[in-house]
Amino acid sequence: MKDGYLDFANSPMGAKLINALGLPKPLPLERYKAGQPVIQGTVLIGGGGEPQLLEALSAFFKSVGAQSLAHEKLPQWVAVANKAGLTTGRWGGNGKPGEKVKCLVFDATGLEDSTQSDALYWFFHDAARSVLPCGRVVILGRPPEECKSPRKATVQRSLEGLARSLGKEMKKGINANLVYVSEGAEGNIESTLRFLLSPKSAYVSAQVMRVGKPVGDLVAPKDWNLPLAGKKVLVTGASRGIGEAIAEVMARDGAQVICLDVPQAQEGLNAVAKKLGGTALALDIGAADAPQKLVDAAKAQGGWDVIVHNAGITRDKTIANMKEHLWQLVVNVNLSTQERINEALVSAGALKAGGRIVCVSSISGIAGNMGQTNYAVSKAGVIGMVNSSAPIFAEHGITINAVAPGFIETQMTAAVPFAIREAGRRMNSMSQGGQPVDVAEAIGWYASPASSGVTNNVIRVCGQSLIGA
Numbered sequence: 001m002k003d004g005y006l007d008f009a010n011s012p013m014g015a016k017l018i019n020a021l022g023l024p025k026p027l028p029l030e031r032y033k034a035g036q037p038v039i040q041g042t043v044l045i046g047g048g049g050e051p052q053l054l055e056a057l058s059a060f061f062k063s064v065g066a067q068s069l070a071h072e073k074l075p076q077w078v079a080v081a082n083k084a085g086l087t088t089g090r091w092g093g094n095g096k097p098g099e100k101v102k103c104l105v106f107d108a109t110g111l112e113d114s115t116q117s118d119a120l121y122w123f124f125h126d127a128a129r130s131v132l133p134c135g136r137v138v139i140l141g142r143p144p145e146e147c148k149s150p151r152k153a154t155v156q157r158s159l160e161g162l163a164r165s166l167g168k169e170m171k172k173g174i175n176a177n178l179v180y181v182s183e184g185a186e187g188n189i190e191s192t193l194r195f196l197l198s199p200k201s202a203y204v205s206a207q208v209m210r211v212g213k214p215v216g217d218l219v220a221p222k223d224w225n226l227p228l229a230g231k232k233v234l235v236t237g238a239s240r241g242i243g244e245a246i247a248e249v250m251a252r253d254g255a256q257v258i259c260l261d262v263p264q265a266q267e268g269l270n271a272v273a274k275k276l277g278g279t280a281l282a283l284d285i286g287a288a289d290a291p292q293k294l295v296d297a298a299k300a301q302g303g304w305d306v307i308v309h310n311a312g313i314t315r316d317k318t319i320a321n322m323k324e325h326l327w328q329l330v331v332n333v334n335l336s337t338q339e340r341i342n343e344a345l346v347s348a349g350a351l352k353a354g355g356r357i358v359c360v361s362s363i364s365g366i367a368g369n370m371g372q373t374n375y376a377v378s379k380a381g382v383i384g385m386v387n388s389s390a391p392i393f394a395e396h397g398i399t400i401n402a403v404a405p406g407f408i409e410t411q412m413t414a415a416v417p418f419a420i421r422e423a424g425r426r427m428n429s430m431s432q433g434g435q436p437v438d439v440a441e442a443i444g445w446y447a448s449p450a451s452s453g454v455t456n457n458v459i460r461v462c463g464q465s466l467i468g469a
């Protein structure tokens with residue numbers, strides 16, 4: 001659905017009025033176009049203590065062909081970058097900023113205790129005003145729960161406060177995210193940085209991601225523009241909305257897509273499958289025999305590589321007014337069904353080793369929502385399913401992760417009453433709703449064969465919504 005306020009705020013007359021009234025000014029967000037460079041601009045690098053990811057970062061910038069500059073408190077970057085064959089230089093100096101940059105990347109892995117947090121202050125104080133619109137801020141740290149010293153765990157945990165505050169302060173469509181990288185997982189960060197530093201992460205802000213040792217093999221794609229080449233991906237609820245966008249991104253990334261939806265949606269489903277050169281599978285996933293039918297379908301195709309559990313329903317009523325069957329229906333389709341399907345596909349070997357399971361939760365499952373007890377139970381349960389099954393599926397070389405969308409522009413949200421819809425659109429750091437493709441791009445990151453170190457993550461695609469923050 002068209003966001004009239006966004007268009008008005010970016011018209012010459014509207015911009016003046018909005019400035020005068022001090023109203024939120026959403027900027028049209030940059031979105032990824034197939035084949036474009038990952039980073040369109042220069043990256044400013046900073047770090048504190050003895051940063052431990054500089055070599056991994058130099059390898060990454062070499063791989064994506066990005067230009068980098070060193071903040072004056074990180075002069076060692078120049079030598080590391082030169083060693084990797086990158087041209088680089090110093091940025092600003094003597095308290096004066098340098099050129100405008102597209103991204104800020106701060107390696108905080110070397111911070112050993114809170115007395116060293118000044119390094120964060122100097123870098124972001126100097127650079128905050130020098131980031132171009134729709135720029136990116138990425139902070140890299142060590143997972144606090146894996147730090148041996150309590151003081152190190154404390155300062156690493158404090159990074160969350162910085163990332164979340166920067167997400168609110170930066171404005172102009174700039175996001176800020178934190179990635180905790182386990183020791184020994186330094187070589188696994190490429191897929192995550194490609195996602196976060198590119199327009200693919202347009203509506204992802206103030207999130208905390210974890211990259212660990214690979215589950216199964218870490219396979220760098222031969223062609224990063226086609227990371228899913230040769231992969232078979234099942235997307236449920238693919239006839240429209242977010243599911244259609246997920247199927248499109250999977251196909252763009254090279255996958256053969258199996259588009260699933262209920263038989264009543266057959267027409268839309270066929271159209272999506274045809275457009276993407278995929279196949280259509282009309283099936284109600286809530287039916288008792290659905291898991292076995294999926295096992296049979298997967299085996300007939302030699303096994304699947306990725307399952308995206310996107311299909312979901314709402315049946316909103318306050319709990320006092322809700323009929324039992326509406327509770328059961330929502331919990332079954334949104335949660336119990338997914339548990340059954342995962343167990344069936346994994347135990348039958350129909351989801352291959354190195355496979356990916358990606359689930360769609362919701363910010364309702366994190367914050368709760370009036371009139372959505374059944375839905376919130378199902379979506380919070382999805383997070384529980386990710387957390388509890390990640391170690392079990394890891395033994396099969398399979399990752400499981402979830403996205404929790406906020407306000408996304410779909411038929412579902414177009415049906416929401418005007419005042420609530422406007423509140424949902426504006427009450428986030430981007431002052432606008434997300435697009436289905438924003439959810440799809442996050443799923444593309446999880447689905448990549450290079451994301452073996454990414455499991456048991458739940459990230460919100462919500463523009464840093466105030467709801468459930």
Ligand SMILES: NC(=O)c1ccc[n+]([C@@H]2O[C@H](COP(=O)([O-])OP(=O)(O)OC[C@H]3O[C@@H](n4cnc5c(N)ncnc54)[C@H](O)[C@@H]3O)[C@@H](O)[C@H]2O)c1
Nearest residue numbers: 237241242261262284285286310311312362405408410412
């Ligand atoms: N739109 C948002 O703002 C938003 C926010 C948070 C979470 N989500 C979640 O994102 C997912 C997609 O949402 P959407 O807005 O595109 O919804 P949508 O209603 O447009 O699409 C959902 C699709 O799932 C299919 N589906 C429903 N039950 C099914 C079943 N039993 N078997 C097979 N297919 C079934 C539907 O036919 C439909 O095509 C859902 O899980 C939803 O809960 C959406």
